[in-house]
Amino acid sequence: MLAIEVKNLTKKFNRLKAVNNISFKVEKGEIFGLLGPNGAGKTTTIKMLITLVKPNGGEAKVWGFDILKQKNEVRNSIGIVFQEPALDNRLTGKENLDFHARLYGLDKETRKKRIKEVLELVELRDKANVLVGNYSGGMQRRLEIARGLMHYPKILFLDEPSLGLDTQTRRRIWEYILRLNKKEKTTIVLTTHYMEEADYLCQRVAIIDFGKIVALDTPANLKSVLGGDVISIEAVPSEKAFQVFQKISWVKKINQHNGTIDLNCEQGEKKIPLLMKIDQENLGFEIKSINLRKPTLEDVFLHFTGKTIRETEVSQSEKNKRAMRRRFRR
Amino acid sequence: MRAKNLQVIYVMWLREMKIFLRAKSRWISNLALPFFFLFTMAFGFRRFRIAGVFHGMSYGNFLVPGIIGMTMLFSSMFTGISILWDRDFGFLKEIMVAPVKRSAVILGRVSGGVTNNLIQGISILLSSFLIGFRINSLLSIFWALLFMVVISVGFNGLSVAIASKMRDPQAFPLIMHFFTYPAFLFSGALFPIADLPFWLRSFSYLDPLTYGVDGLRGVLVGFSQFPPILDLSVLLIFSLAMVILGSWLFSRTEV
Numbered sequence: 001m002l003a004i005e006v007k008n009l010t011k012k013f014n015r016l017k018a019v020n021n022i023s024f025k026v027e028k029g030e031i032f033g034l035l036g037p038n039g040a041g042k043t044t045t046i047k048m049l050i051t052l053v054k055p056n057g058g059e060a061k062v063w064g065f066d067i068l069k070q071k072n073e074v075r076n077s078i079g080i081v082f083q084e085p086a087l088d089n090r091l092t093g094k095e096n097l098d099f100h101a102r103l104y105g106l107d108k109e110t111r112k113k114r115i116k117e118v119l120e121l122v123e124l125r126d127k128a129n130v131l132v133g134n135y136s137g138g139m140q141r142r143l144e145i146a147r148g149l150m151h152y153p154k155i156l157f158l159d160e161p162s163l164g165l166d167t168q169t170r171r172r173i174w175e176y177i178l179r180l181n182k183k184e185k186t187t188i189v190l191t192t193h194y195m196e197e198a199d200y201l202c203q204r205v206a207i208i209d210f211g212k213i214v215a216l217d218t219p220a221n222l223k224s225v226l227g228g229d230v231i232s233i234e235a236v237p238s239e240k241a242f243q244v245f246q247k248i249s250w251v252k253k254i255n256q257h258n259g260t261i262d263l264n265c266e267q268g269e270k271k272i273p274l275l276m277k278i279d280q281e282n283l284g285f286e287i288k289s290i291n292l293r294k295p296t297l298e299d300v301f302l303h304f305t306g307k308t309i310r311e312t313e314v315s316q317s318e319k320n321k322r323a324m325r326r327r328f329r330r
Numbered sequence: 331m332r333a334k335n336l337q338v339i340y341v342m343w344l345r346e347m348k349i350f351l352r353a354k355s356r357w358i359s360n361l362a363l364p365f366f367f368l369f370t371m372a373f374g375f376r377r378f379r380i381a382g383v384f385h386g387m388s389y390g391n392f393l394v395p396g397i398i399g400m401t402m403l404f405s406s407m408f409t410g411i412s413i414l415w416d417r418d419f420g421f422l423k424e425i426m427v428a429p430v431k432r433s434a435v436i437l438g439r440v441s442g443g444v445t446n447n448l449i450q451g452i453s454i455l456l457s458s459f460l461i462g463f464r465i466n467s468l469l470s471i472f473w474a475l476l477f478m479v480v481i482s483v484g485f486n487g488l489s490v491a492i493a494s495k496m497r498d499p500q501a502f503p504l505i506m507h508f509f510t511y512p513a514f515l516f517s518g519a520l521f522p523i524a525d526l527p528f529w530l531r532s533f534s535y536l537d538p539l540t541y542g543v544d545g546l547r548g549v550l551v552g553f554s555q556f557p558p559i560l561d562l563s564v565l566l567i568f569s570l571a572m573v574i575l576g577s578w579l580f581s582r583t584e585v
Contacts, residue, residue: 050427053584075429086420090349102341103428105334147424 001064003028003155003187004049008058011044018044020211021058026155026189031181033202034191035297041211042191043083046159049189050080063154076104079153079186081144083160089133093124093143096132097150104151118146122176138169145176149184156180158190162197174201195297205297207304214304223295226303227252229268232291233261233275240285244278268292335434342438343445346412350446356408360446364401364454368393371520372461387553394458395474395546396519398451402478403513403539405450406485407506409443410493413580418499432581440486440573447482448475465550473549473558480565481542487572494579513539524555538568 004026011019019041026032034042047053049062051071060067063077087096094115101111119125122142132140141161148156161177162170178201180186192198198205199219206216215222235241238259245263246254250271253264265271272290279287293299350356372390416422425435455463455474465471489506496502516523516530517539523531534540545561548554554561 052423052427072429075427078427080423080427082420082423084420086424088345088349088416088421089419090352091345095348099341099345100424100428102337103425103430105337 001028002026002061003030004032004060004062004189006045006049006058006060009045009048009055009060010057011041011048011053012056017211019048019055022208022211022213023058024206024213024216026187028187029181029185030204031177031188031190031202033198033205034189034208035193035195035198035202035205035301036191036208037193040193040208042193042208043159044211045208046157046189046191049074050078050157051075076151077154079148079151079156081141081148081156081158081161083163083191085140085144087132087140087144087147090131092129092131093119093135094128096143097147100147100150106151114150114152118149121149121180122146123172138165138172141165141169141173142176145173149180149186152184153186155187155189158188160191160193162192162194170197177201195301199297207297207301209305215300219297222297222300226295226299227264228266228295229264230293230295230299231263231265231268231271231275232293233263234259234288235261235285236288237285240283241287244283244285248278250274268294335431338430338434339438339441342435343442346439346442347445349412350442360401360405360408360450361453363404364397364450365457367400368397368454368458369461371397387551388462390458390461391463391551392522392547392553393520394455394463395550396517396543397458398454398474398478399481399517399539399543399546400514400519401450401454402447402481402542403485403510403517405447406443406482406489407503407510408446408489409439409486410489410506411499411502413439413490413493414496414499414502417497417583426583433577436487436490436573436577436580439490440483440576443486443489444479444482447486448478451475451478466552470550474546477542477545477549477562477565480562480569481539481546484538484565484569484572487569487574487576490576491572491579494576494583513537516540517543518555519543522555538565541565541568 002025006025007023008021009019009023010017010021022045034045036042044053048055049060049067051067051074054068062074065073065077067074088099091099097115097118098111101114106114116125119128122145124139124142124146127135127139132143135143145158145161158177162173165173174197177188177190181188190201202219204216204218205222206213207222208214233241233245238256238261242254242256242261245251245261250265251263255262269292272292275287275290372393375389378389413422416425455471488509492505492509493502496505512533516534516537518534519539523534523540526534541556541561541564544554544556545558545565548558548561
């Protein structure tokens with residue numbers, strides 16, 4: 001049995017196809033990533049899988065249960081960390097967890113034991129009795145991860161788990177995610193628009209753009225599509241250099257933009273000395289700088305969609321909205 | 331499954347209670363309004379006699395059941411507001427993805443609201459003894475509590491129903507005032523509805539709170555327009571209908 005099986009899932013908002021006929025499978029125990037810019041349809045996909053939004057077409061099974069016909073079974077098998085905070089600020093961390101545990105029908109013994117366990121996992125034990133309103137953003141996100149795990153879900157959904165967090169907190173969250181995947185064998189599905197997050201965490205990544213999956217594979221395989229490393233060279237005059245580099249046998253692909261020449265090759269670090277030698281042969285140009293880049297998922301994204309991940313205005317207005325809410329609550 | 335639903339009702343109730351006990355401002359605002367009404371009106375109209383109605387009853391004795399009814403009505407708004415807050419702060423999603431019956435969630439919220447209302451109703455009743463309010467017998471208190479429960483179940487249900495159809499927490503009080511003020515003024519909480527001209531009185535007959543106030547008055551001071559059992563029946567039907575409507579609308583909300 002698969003953890004998740006999605007077939008031709010579609011969701012329309014008025015005329016706009018937010019999710020357009022997508023299909024994918026998630027294996028048990030896997031960390032699976034949906035990578036794409038804001039508004040690509042990641043969150044809508046997740047919302048359909050967690051039974052919050054009804055699809056317009058297609059079908060999906062979560063832990064073997066149909067998302068339309070077996071909602072309660074699906075809900076019992078999954079834990080969710082939403083993109084926007086979904087905690088009660090007027091309760092303490094422990095009370096939020098206890099509320100969740102009771103809602104999922106855990107008995108008293110299990111509740112006590114599990115609250116301790118999950119708080120330990122996210123290192124919040126000393127803040128258990130503090131009102132969530134006094135938590136920092138990072139602490140809130142950690143508590144939400146803990147809450148998502150309370151009822152021993154088979155699959156944990158994380159919608160942009162590190163959005164708006166500082167680098168250190170992000171690193172910590174990544175460690176928790178890896179730890180719980182290893183320790184509790186929880187299957188994890190996460191959405192992100194951070195390339196390095198998908199690269200670091202996910203065993204397989206689906207690149208999603210305009211509601212469609214444009215590529216799906218392991219990060220390593222996705223990157224190998226690009227044909228190895230990229231060496232960027234600034235040289236004057238660049239036209240002359242371009243002509244010379246074009247003829248080198250180990251260069252797989254060559255591009256020129258804004259006076260910079262990009263060479264694709266294998267094992268780029270070993271090619272730099274070769275380039276230095278060519279420079280010394282005085283072939284009518286001079287190399288000013290050499291920069292070696294290992295391909296990232298950013299490059300993969302660029303390759304498949306023809307653009308870099310775009311930061312839309314949507315995210316900005318979301319942030320404003322959240323700030324307003326906080327102010328209103330106080 | 332049944333035990334699990336009870337657990338859900340309990341946990342929703344428990345949450346309402348915790349929040350209520352911590353929100354001191356809500357305590358003050360909840361109790362201040364009825365007390366202002368009670369004290370100013372009871373003393374202000376102390377010397378008024380309305381022909382043929384009060385039978386030597388003081389206005390204060392006439393008024394107390396009305397103020398209790400009013401409190402049940404106005405405080406029920408909070409249940410709807412708390413749903414809208416949950417939606418606005420994202421917490422509603424947490425509830426909506428849980429494997430629980432929507433009706434159990436609503437019953438839990440309503441029972442939380444009813445508990446709050448009862449606390450207020452009892453404090454008003456007790457403090458009204460200070461201003462000379464007298465009841466028929468101790469048994470009256472039991473019947474009065476029963477009436478308070480059915481009135482507040484009904485209006486809590488209405489509050490949930492309206493909140494489920496709304497998105498904007500700021501517009502909610504405005505919409506609710508559209509229901510609460512007419513319901514309050516037509517209910518006969520402040521004056522006997524028998525004195526209203528017929529065309530106005532017909533609004534009173536449509537107002538569920540009329541039967542609430544009348545019933546409370548009947549059981550507490552022995553003065554009512556209808557037999558209290560009729561009042562109780564009307565209220566039972568009203569509250570049942572509102573809880574069903576509220577649960578139904580709530581189960582259809584998307585977050």
